Amino acid sequence: MRSLSICIFLILTLQVSAQQHFTDSLYxxxxxxxxxxxxKDKQDLYLDIYEPENSFKNRPVFIFMHGGGFGxxxxxxxxxxxxxxxxxxYGYVAVQISYRLTRKDQSFGCDFDTEGKIGTxxxxxxxxxxxxxxxxxEKQQFDIDPEKIIIGGSSAGAEAVLSAAFNRDLLFKDAAKYENIKFQGILSLAGAIVDKCYIDEVNAVPTIFFHGTADNLVPYNTAPHHFCGKEEPGYLILDGSRSLANKLKELNTSYMLNTFPEAGHEISRIPFEFLPMVFQYFDDVFLNNQNQQIEHTF
Incomplete structure (x- = not known):
């Protein structure tokens, strides 16, 4: 009888874990x-890795890149x-990365030329x-599933991760060395890329977008970076969240667009009050392949 009780307890525990362990703080x-x-460039680039205290195998990994104008x-x-x-x-192996701050103590605005911005x-x-x-x-060391990689970034970090997902063929002469990397989903906080035309059926990735319509640094739709004038060195057209969501919609790829009317670049901050919604989407769409195209206006 005692053995039967233990078995029932284990089955119920596994069922609860299967239902909840990526949408609740269980660990x-x-x-x-x-x-x-x-x-690189005499800099040690590092990862800060946060693991849940669980023994699951093939865990999803969430890799995030901070913002700061690349400086x-x-x-x-x-x-x-x-x-x-x-x-x-929630059960993810969470990673925060450092990267080269190539614009440290330098402008990334309208006085910085277009070629330099693309290079950044x-x-x-x-x-x-x-x-x-x-x-x-290092997948074995951290028990991660390389087919369950979710990425995210804020502001400059969002521009970098979106570029890594959607503009590899534009930015790299030889993108083949990264062909093993596939993403399950993206969280973009006030991000944009150089050209949405490079998104196709092969590289389209479900994405959650947060963006303010009055962002004067990174455009919400398609517009110049920092809204620079055509005569300025830093004039560069970028495709922002609205444009990228439209492209994913055309490709029948899941997306969630969270629009904040009249809000500025402050929407690049991590949206803690919306994280339950975000992680539910991670679970439903990124990890369980549901197709959801959702738009919210807050």
């Missing part, structure tokens, strides 16, 4: 582990650490993809 989080994934910010910003710990408590996107996307490659190589 304690292990102390942060830091590993270097590359050395400042850190994976150890208070909000980034908080996000990683929340994700780990390229270097940041390269660092991001190298960090993802590193985690794939």
């Amino acid at each position: 304690k989080v292990k102390p942060r582990k830091t590993l270097n994934y590359a050395k 400042y910010g850190s994976p150890r910003n208070t909000d980034e650490v908080k996000l990683a710990k929340i994700a780990a408590s 996107f390229k270097l940041a996307a390269e660092d991001f993809l190298d960090a993802v490659n590193f985690m794939i190589q």
